[in-house]
Amino acid sequence: MVDMDWKRKMVSSDLPNSSPKLSSKLNVTIPSPFKVAVSSPISYSAPAACSAYELYLRLPELRKLWSSRDLPLWTAEPILKPALQALEISFRLVLAVCSDTRPYINHREWNRRLDSLVTNQIQLVAAIMEEEDDDEEEGESAAPLGDGRSSLSLLPRLATWRKSEAIGKKILLTIDNEMRRCKYTLGLGEQNIAGKPNLRYDAICRPNELYSLKDNPFSDHIDNEENQTLYIIHQILESWIYASGNLLNRIVSSIEEEKFEKASNDVYLLERIWKLLAEIEDLHILMDPEDFLKLKKQLQIKSTGKNDAFCFRSKGLVEMMKMSKDLRQKVPAVLAVEVDPTGGPRLQEAAMKLYSKKRECNKIHLLQGMQAVEAAAKSFFFAYRQLVAAMMGSAETNATASQESCDSLSQIFMEPTYFPSLDAAKTFLGEFWSHLG
Numbered sequence: 001m002v003d004m005d006w007k008r009k010m011v012s013s014d015l016p017n018s019s020p021k022l023s024s025k026l027n028v029t030i031p032s033p034f035k036v037a038v039s040s041p042i043s044y045s046a047p048a049a050c051s052a053y054e055l056y057l058r059l060p061e062l063r064k065l066w067s068s069r070d071l072p073l074w075t076a077e078p079i080l081k082p083a084l085q086a087l088e089i090s091f092r093l094v095l096a097v098c099s100d101t102r103p104y105i106n107h108r109e110w111n112r113r114l115d116s117l118v119t120n121q122i123q124l125v126a127a128i129m130e131e132e133d134d135d136e137e138e139g140e141s142a143a144p145l146g147d148g149r150s151s152l153s154l155l156p157r158l159a160t161w162r163k164s165e166a167i168g169k170k171i172l173l174t175i176d177n178e179m180r181r182c183k184y185t186l187g188l189g190e191q192n193i194a195g196k197p198n199l200r201y202d203a204i205c206r207p208n209e210l211y212s213l214k215d216n217p218f219s220d221h222i223d224n225e226e227n228q229t230l231y232i233i234h235q236i237l238e239s240w241i242y243a244s245g246n247l248l249n250r251i252v253s254s255i256e257e258e259k260f261e262k263a264s265n266d267v268y269l270l271e272r273i274w275k276l277l278a279e280i281e282d283l284h285i286l287m288d289p290e291d292f293l294k295l296k297k298q299l300q301i302k303s304t305g306k307n308d309a310f311c312f313r314s315k316g317l318v319e320m321m322k323m324s325k326d327l328r329q330k331v332p333a334v335l336a337v338e339v340d341p342t343g344g345p346r347l348q349e350a351a352m353k354l355y356s357k358k359r360e361c362n363k364i365h366l367l368q369g370m371q372a373v374e375a376a377a378k379s380f381f382f383a384y385r386q387l388v389a390a391m392m393g394s395a396e397t398n399a400t401a402s403q404e405s406c407d408s409l410s411q412i413f414m415e416p417t418y419f420p421s422l423d424a425a426k427t428f429l430g431e432f433w434s435h436l437g
Contacts, residue, residue, distance in 0.1 A: 042321050042412055045313045053313035056299070057234050058213050065209055066242045071144055076132040077204070078246040080143075083128060084186075084205045086239035087121050091154040091171075092214060093232045094118070098164040100225055102288070110286055111167055117283070119174050120276055124269065125186075126178040131265055133183050144204065145197040149187045152207040156189040222298050226291045230284075237280045241316040244273045248323040255330045260362040267369030270324065274376035277317075278383050284391055292391060303396065309409050311384055321412075324377050327370050328418045334363050347421035352429055371419055378413040385409040 044050055054060065066082040097110045132143060150156070159168030175190040187198025201207075216231040247270055254263035284292070296302075301310070311317055332339055332347060335354060340346040354363055385407070389397045397407060417423045 042318055042408070043312065044315055044318055045308045049308070049313050050315055054315075056216055056218070057231065057238060058216065059238060061213055062235065062238065063242070065206060066239065068206075070203065074143060076128065076143065079243050079250070080125070080128055080132075081204055082239045082243040082246075083121070083125050084201070085210055086236050086243070087118070087125060088153060088205050088207050088210055089232060089236050089239060090114070090118050090121060091158060092211070093229070093236065094158055094164055094167060095154060096228050096232060098158075098161070098167075102225060104288060106286055113283060113286060115167055115170060117276075117279055118171050119178075120272075120279060122171075122174050122178045124272055124276065126182055127269055127272075129179075129182045129184075131262070131269075134262075134265075143184060144200045145184050146187075146200050147198065148200075149189060149198060150201040150205075150207070152202045153188050153205070154207065154211075159189060218299065222295070224291055224295045224298060226287050226295045227298075229287055230292075230295065233280060233283050237277060238314065238316055240273055240276060240280070241314065241320050244270060244320050245316065245323065247273070248320070248327075251327070252330065255333055255366075260334065260360075260366050264362055264366040264369055267327075267366060267373060271369065271372045271376045274324075274373065274380050278380045281380075281384055281387055284387060287391075289391070296392070309384070309407070310388065311381075312408070321377060321381075324373050325418050327373065331367070331370070331419060331421060334366055345421075345424070348424045348428070351422050351425035355425065355429060367419075367422055371417075371422060374418050378415075381409050382413040 045053075062085075065085060067078075068081070069077060071077055094114050097105075097107070097114060100107075129143070155168060155171060157168075158164040159172055161168070172188065172190045175186055175188060176192065179185045179190075179196075180194070182196075184197045184199055185192050187201050192198070213235075216227065218227060219231075247266055251263050251266045251270065254260070254266065303310075335347060335350040337346055337350045351367070354360060354367075358364070385397055388409075397409070
């Protein structure tokens with residue numbers, strides 16, 4: 001039981017004279033958390049399955065491109081480079097869809113989804129660049145800029161080819177619109193009426209090296225159009241996962257350095273990336289059902305046992321989830337209190353005071369962002385479970401379940417909150433204000 005008398009005294013001056021007297025103690029019942037059957041519902045699949053996944057997507061080669069540091073003094077490079085490479089790979093997906101001659105493909109919906117996907121990625125890239133502009137004002141290094149445009153990106157070609165002209169020109173307009181708050185633009189052929197300097201896109205993104213990875217190891221002997229689609233979708237996904245890992249490292253560093261505003265901005269970027277990952281996964285629903293299931297057989301994709309959802313073959317995704325969950329360990333640092341070794345409500349009371357006094361808004365924004373990340377991450381795995389059922393049948397989603405527990409994906413989104421102190425603080429504050437009426 002938490003003593004709420006301090007809260008009554010703190011806000012009493014703001015209450016109308018007619019307000020009923022509040023008891024100094026509030027009897028609040030916190031719901032019991034859902035009991036999951038395993039201590040860690042998210043873990044890697046079997047090593048052989050993870051290796052097969054990495055080799056299929058050519059991740060070792062992609063990882064070299066993501067991690068290359070051509071400009072070591074450019075602090076945004078570890079996040080922006082894989083983000084821009086994900087965008088460039090998305091242009092390849094547009095090209096693949098527009099080149100698909102199968103008469104039974106839903107081209108109209110594909111174009112709508114790809115337009116949305118590319119737009120959301122451009123918005124994220126622009127937001128990352130806006131953060132970089134703030135760092136530059138604080139004396140951080142600036143981005144590599146020039147006057148020339150990209151000569152290697154696929155986008156200018158998409159904007160001139162008859163089959164992709166409409167979506168290509170729409171993307172160029174989107175770049176112009178979303179980059180208006182940034183000090184520079186991407187240099188992909190957009191109008192750039194403001195005359196901003198161009199990012200040295202080709203030097204950073206290396207489109208020619210990305211394009212050299214356009215074929216997967218099975219492209220020569222698997223006659224299935226969905227093979228290329230699946231391959232490109234997951235390369236986009238993994239590129240953003242890699243970017244998010246570097247973003248999470250930056251969030252942790254910012255909290256440790258007490259740069260709470262910067263950490264708050266980055267946390268909301270992380271939330272948006274989780275939502276983007278769900279949008280990328282949703283592209284699977286547009287793949288032809290029979291062609292996809294045939295490809296599943298051709299690639300010998302199958303569950304290998306308990307706790308082996310297909311997404312757990314991505315080591316990057318598993319690490320991203322674990323790091324997102326571990327943000328809860330930074331709550332004491334944000335609240336500037338230590339965890340009570342006796343299990344007392346020290347963190348909860350500190351959170352209630354923070355929410356009430358509103359003197360440190362950046363901390364409030366950061367804590368809200370952490371909980372938003374939790375919601376977005378759990379939503380991703382919930383949506384992924386439904387997607388697997390829609391693509392492969394519900395029997396596939398239950399293949400990793402046992403008689404004692406539900407499947408591993410369900411365990412993730414049914415876990416108790418990662419932030420029990422913040423949850424309890426809001427529960428008590430909600431009860432407090434409900435007693436004032």
